[in-house]
Amino acid sequence: IESPVTDSSNSVSDPDEDQVPFDTGDVAEGEKDPMELPYIYIKNLNADDYKEYFADSTIHFEGDLKGGFRNGSFTEYYPSGKKKLTGHFKYDNMNGTWKLYDEEGRLKMKRNYEEGKVVKEKIK
Numbered sequence: 571i572e573s574p575v576t577d578s579s580n581s582v583s584d585p586d587e588d589q590v591p592f593d594t595g596d597v598a599e600g601e602k603d604p605m606e607l608p609y610i611y612i613k614n615l616n617a618d619d620y621k622e623y624f625a626d627s628t629i630h631f632e633g634d635l636k637g638g639f640r641n642g643s644f645t646e647y648y649p650s651g652k653k654k655l656t657g658h659f660k661y662d663n664m665n666g667t668w669k670l671y672d673e674e675g676r677l678k679m680k681r682n683y684e685e686g687k688v689v690k691e692k693i694k
Contacts (some may be wrong), residue, residue: 630646
């Protein structure tokens with residue numbers, strides 16, 4: 571896993587949060603990044619949104635599109651229907667605050683992105 575270099579002078583600080591730089595030590599070698607997104611294949615480049623479903627027809631994830639790119643909100647769900655991951659894209663790059671929840675709905679992790687690069691992470 572390639573780790574971005576964190577430069578806290580460029581990130582927006584939240585006085586209620588501790589800044590924790592993201593590095594390969596946060597995800598054990600061989601483990602999947604908990605915020606890794608499922609593969610998304612956009613079939614209709616003119617669509618404004620997209621959805622994918624689990625085999626039992628419950629929603630797996632949904633998001634906004636613009637010009638064939640992920641642009642806007644994104645939500646991934648557990649098979650139970652509860653939210654797993656929420657965030658925003660800006661021209662196909664993760665941007666802003668992304669939140670990961672456990673299956674009980676409790677916040678597990680927050681990660682801030684700027685143009686697809688991690689700038690700050692907090693693990694609960």
